[in-house]
Amino acid sequence: MPPLESSATTEESATKPLWIGTSWKMNKLGSDARAWANTLTENLTDDVLSQVQPFVIPSFTAISPVAQVLDGRSPVLVGAQNAHWEDSGAWTGEISVPQVKDAGASIVEIGHSERRTHFGETIETTRRKVEATIRCGMRPLLCIGEPADTKAAGQSAEYILEQAHGALDGLDESDLGKVLIAYEPMWAIGDAGRPPRTEELVESFAALGDEYDHRVEALLYGGSVTVDNAAQLLSIDHVGGLFVGRTAWDVHGYLELLRIAEAHRRS
Numbered sequence: 001m002p003p004l005e006s007s008a009t010t011e012e013s014a015t016k017p018l019w020i021g022t023s024w025k026m027n028k029l030g031s032d033a034r035a036w037a038n039t040l041t042e043n044l045t046d047d048v049l050s051q052v053q054p055f056v057i058p059s060f061t062a063i064s065p066v067a068q069v070l071d072g073r074s075p076v077l078v079g080a081q082n083a084h085w086e087d088s089g090a091w092t093g094e095i096s097v098p099q100v101k102d103a104g105a106s107i108v109e110i111g112h113s114e115r116r117t118h119f120g121e122t123i124e125t126t127r128r129k130v131e132a133t134i135r136c137g138m139r140p141l142l143c144i145g146e147p148a149d150t151k152a153a154g155q156s157a158e159y160i161l162e163q164a165h166g167a168l169d170g171l172d173e174s175d176l177g178k179v180l181i182a183y184e185p186m187w188a189i190g191d192a193g194r195p196p197r198t199e200e201l202v203e204s205f206a207a208l209g210d211e212y213d214h215r216v217e218a219l220l221y222g223g224s225v226t227v228d229n230a231a232q233l234l235s236i237d238h239v240g241g242l243f244v245g246r247t248a249w250d251v252h253g254y255l256e257l258l259r260i261a262e263a264h265r266r267s
């Protein structure tokens with residue numbers, strides 16, 4: 001696992017890679033997962049890897065198979081979609097940060113809106129999970145995003161800043177520098193969502209950027225990313241990467257996004 005680097009200074013950020021990752025949500029069996037990872041490693045180029053940090057977040061059951069395929073063959077990072085805040089104990093059905101680390105993960109996704117909506121994730125539990133992830137020497141990927149009615153009321157920025165502050169305020173600056181934040185508006189996510197227009201995201205990224213750009217590892221955008229809108233999304237101020245669902249579940253879609261990011265980074 002590559003060592004975590006602390007947050008970059010302004011000059012360093014010019015040379016930072018774009019973070020392009022995918023969560024598979026509750027999809028793919030072990031054989032599909034291995035095939036995806038094999039095709040990825042066979043098609044990754046040094047040109048892409050010089051500009052982009054790829055990462056993949058499978059279901060828990062596929063973390064180990066994917067990590068085994070990638071291990072030693074590529075710098076693609078592997079993550080978990082969730083983890084408990086305690087290291088071990090009587091928490092039937094839960095999986096801890098040390099356990100996902102043991103399986104080969106180095107990133108823990110925390111607070112995706114599907115977990116907040118369906119599984120009772122709160123700002124307080126996201127805070128505990130961020131802390132547990134840092135404690136284990138791993139990188140938290142904190143997801144934040146407002147529902148459609150909050151957007152309609154013009155309160156997107158306040159809403160997402162409250163989520164970010166609630167999860168991150170206790171961290172010292174060097175730990176904050178390990179964090180990835182993915183802004184994923186709920187109205188843009190999944191089959192029920194719609195692709196955003198770039199101008200709908202500018203204000204939220206300006207608010208996040210004011211507070212967190214250069215203090216966290218990177219600010220990512222997620223929600224209905226496609227090969228058609230990826231370059232535009234990457235050109236929004238403060239966007240340092242993309243966090244992708246459906247488009248990247250087919251490895252060829254993911255490879256295309258990596259190429260788009262590489263080209264954008266060089267332009």
Ligand code: PGA
Pocket residue numbers: 023184188189190191193222223224225243244245246247
């Ligand atoms: P999507 O999912 O790209 O399929 O909209 C994004 C997400 O939920 O992170």
